[in-house]
Amino acid sequence: MSSHQRTILIADFELPRGTVGIEQLMAMPRAAWGHLRSQINLRWQQDRSNPLARCRLCEGGVFIRSQATRDGHIPMFAHFPDGSKTCPWYDGGNLHPDDARAAQYQGHQESALHRRLCSTIRELAKADQRHIHSAVDTYLRPAIHKRGRWPDVYLEMEALGRFALEVQLSKPFAPEIAARHLHYDAEDVALLWIFNMLEDPMPQGFHDVITMQRGNAFVFDNEAETASFERGHSHLEMLPEGRPGRMALPQTCHP
Numbered sequence: 001m002s003s004h005q006r007t008i009l010i011a012d013f014e015l016p017r018g019t020v021g022i023e024q025l026m027a028m029p030r031a032a033w034g035h036l037r038s039q040i041n042l043r044w045q046q047d048r049s050n051p052l053a054r055c056r057l058c059e060g061g062v063f064i065r066s067q068a069t070r071d072g073h074i075p076m077f078a079h080f081p082d083g084s085k086t087c088p089w090y091d092g093g094n095l096h097p098d099d100a101r102a103a104q105y106q107g108h109q110e111s112a113l114h115r116r117l118c119s120t121i122r123e124l125a126k127a128d129q130r131h132i133h134s135a136v137d138t139y140l141r142p143a144i145h146k147r148g149r150w151p152d153v154y155l156e157m158e159a160l161g162r163f164a165l166e167v168q169l170s171k172p173f174a175p176e177i178a179a180r181h182l183h184y185d186a187e188d189v190a191l192l193w194i195f196n197m198l199e200d201p202m203p204q205g206f207h208d209v210i211t212m213q214r215g216n217a218f219v220f221d222n223e224a225e226t227a228s229f230e231r232g233h234s235h236l237e238m239l240p241e242g243r244p245g246r247m248a249l250p251q252t253c254h255p
């Protein structure tokens with residue numbers, strides 16, 4: 001995030017909570033601000049005319065933005081997208097999670113690796129007899145585009161069904177994990193998160209993903225890539241066998 005972005009310094013919550021300053025928010029444990037964030041979003045869904053928290057200056061509705069940093073997620077107040085753009089604390093608009101993610105990659109030397117992994121995984125999928133359709137380009141995502149969830153790699157594999165693969169090089173955006181699972185569930189698309197490496201110790205975001213995948217971690221690293229090509233492309237076996245925590249796609253991971 002650029003440093004010129006303005007931040008809401010004080011939010012007024014519905015009583016009894018009252019005023020919450022930015023320092024106070026940032027000092028909260030994750031569970032506490034996570035809960036507040038959910039409450040705010042819930043209210044926003046139910047009644048936009050009556051936000052749970054308002055900007056001290058413009059009285060527009062505010063939510064808690066989870067900002068990814070090197071040391072984890074930091075809570076910030078932000079105006080809801082339709083908030084007053086004339087507010088001195090207006091931050092220039094709130095990035096859609098996908099845009100935030102794209103922005104993160106754009107400013108990151110990881111982007112080239114990310115793109116390469118996505119294309120490689122798609123090439124492997126295309127070599128599979130069951131491949132019907134696939135797409136990588138973020139901005140050409142047809143079916144799922146409507147609701148703004150863009151998988152890194154989208155696959156349609158005959159009887160296996162439809163898959164959204166999220167190729168995650170950095171810590172996943174924890175608040176997005178559950179939302180994405182719910183979304184793809186409703187679309188009848190199986191969501192799989194794929195890591196290039198597993199850090200040790202693992203950041204919480206990775207734990208969240210693995211929990212959602214019933215204890216499975218999917219790793220597509222150099223070794224897996226080599227193994228996949230050696231197998232002659234006949235199956236989408238991306239991962240070496242016999243290694244704990246690594247699985248083949250998609251035969252053994254179809255939900």
Ligand SMILES: [Zn+2]
Pocket residue numbers: 055056057058059060079084087088089090
């Ligand atoms: Zn404001």
